[in-house]
Amino acid sequence: MSTVIANGTVVTAEATFSADVRIDGGVISAVGRDLGGPGDTVIDATGRHVLPGGVDVHTHLAMPSFGTETCDDFSTGHLAAAMGGTTSHIDFCIQPHGASLRSALDLWHAKAAGRALIDYGFHVAVTDPRPEVIDEITTLPELGVTSIKLFLAYRGTLQVDDAALFSCLERARDSGVLTMVHAENGDAIEHLMAGAIRRGETAPKYHALTRPPQLESEATGRAAALAEVLGAPLYVVHVSCRGALERIRDVQSRGAPVTAETCTHYLFFTKDDLDRDGFEGAKWVCSPPFREAADHEALWAALRDGSLSIVSTDHCPFQYGTQKVLGRGDFTRIPNGVPGIEERMMVLHHAGVNGGRITLQQFVSLTATAPARRFGLGGVKGSVTVGSDADLVLWDLTRDHTITAATNHGAIDYSLYEGMHVRGVPVTTLRRGEVIVDGGRLIAAPGTGQFLQRRT
Structure with a gap:
């Protein structure tokens, strides 16, 4: 029938x-x-x-982080996504230190088993790039995984150095795998955070002040330059500021295979939201942090001209009442991440299409067609x-x-x-x-x- x-x-x-x-x-x-x-x-x-149903290519469900775990799993997260018009997503499988990429994928498959309501795929975040792990990148396509992610921030847990980034870019290029990068200078950020804590600057607003936009721009330019040298495809996640956009446009102008996304929340909020009364600003703590109102218009312009081709969520939810409060008195302990998997399409449509910033066709491209094509789901x-x-x-x-x-x-x-x-x-x-x-x-x-x- x-x-x-x-x-x-x-x-x-x-x-x-x-x-x-x-x-x-x-x-x-x-x-x-x-x-x-x-x-x-x-x-x-x-x-x-x-x-077309929404395709969200940047989510973190049931992910261990900051001594806790994101509060949405593959049941509640998928329910929220479906209610908001999203019908498929790609989640980040985080490699535990000492583990293989295959065993990490097995762990994430178990998280989804029996719970999934919408269709889903995985990226693998390489956090322990031992030689045998870098070799394992070549096996990922046969497992249905065609993208890896590297963090240039979170020193001591997720961050990799430039040597690992370069080696992974090269191996991924040769395997038909897309490399994604979280672009912030983790070493400089750790230095700034330590200084803030010594001075007693512990409120949520200092999360933004110790992760300035220049450190996102620098890391974006560095990753893009390494990818350009290798001719390796690169995808920059959660772009939040004008400086990072400039680095991306620079390499794109020379034909380098570099694409990028922003996330819904970077179009609406600023670092001032982290300075709300009491501890309320902790709800807005994510990385990269929120920037200035002027960055909003720069991001919208980049969505219109194609410099940014995808809007995802980076849905990384921690409950305020039981999890965000772990960082009360020390902003470095606030779990980094914000929710948005249910709201993404509604708020982007309202502010973008109704607001005259993008067309309805661009809305469809940004939320469904472009992410599907970029991540191996075109035609599906x-x-x-x-x-x-x-x-x-x-x-x-x-x-x-x-x-x-x-x-x-x-x-x-x-x-x-x-x-x-x-x-x-x-x-x-x-x-x-x-x-x-x-x-x-x-x-x-x-x-x-x-x-x-x-x-x-």
Whole structure:
């Protein structure tokens, strides 16, 4: 039996047009007029826009960090994602020191087993780059993993040095694997943080002040230069400031294969949010930290001109009441990370499309089509085209919603966007042709999400 989404307005990264979408076996089999037939299941999309389900390529579910673990797992995180119109994501598998990359992946597969509601893939974060581990990068594509991540910050836990970065870039290049980089100068940051603590500067605002934008810009330029020397593809995660954008545009202008993302929250908040009354600013502690209002417009401009091609979330949620408070009296102990997997598409649509900063087609590209193509899922996810998985969202451009933690669906006890009014929300979400959310109700069962074997 086929399913037909009828009478909707289809939106792709290239065009907007009236059409039906026919689904067979979980795959889009036709896009056109009058596609319904006897016996078909018909979903009436009159007055709705039919968008590809969101693809979030930067998440941290059930991840150990700062002596605790992110509060959303592959059950609550996926529920929040589906409610917000995201139908697939790529999570970061963090290599424990002393472990192999394969064993790290086994650990993350176990985290998802029986819980997944949306489809998911993995990046592997290489944190212990022993020679045998660097050799192991060549085996990742056969495991369905075509991207690695390296941290240039968090000295003593996640940070790697330039020699490891260069070696991993080279090996990844030769294996068809994309290297991602967290670009901040971890050595300088550690020095600045230690000095702040000695002076008794312990409040959340000092997290931003000890991670200045110059240290993000420097690390971005350094990683991009090494990638350019090798001709190795590089993807810079969570770009937050104008200086880093300048380094990225510089190498892009010479044809270097460097792409980059920003995250939703960097378009809305500033370092002043870390200086809220009491300890409230801890909710806004993430790395890189928030910058200045002028950086917002620079990021929006980069999304328009393609210097930044993807908007992800870096969803890394820690409860305020039980986890963020671990850093009360010492900002260096505040778990780094903020939530956003449910709000991403709504707030980006409202501020971007309704705000006249991007078009509806650009919105689709930034949240679905471009991330799918960049991370080996082109032709499978992220597009309303024949042959793609029927991961679809029926979007009501006229419906109003006020974001609150109380009405969100993850395990987090706050929202950065508390009280924000948006117009335009997802009302029905389909994953591989199956309705998983309808009218704010969960339809599908946990454990029905599938692992995504990505291509090089």
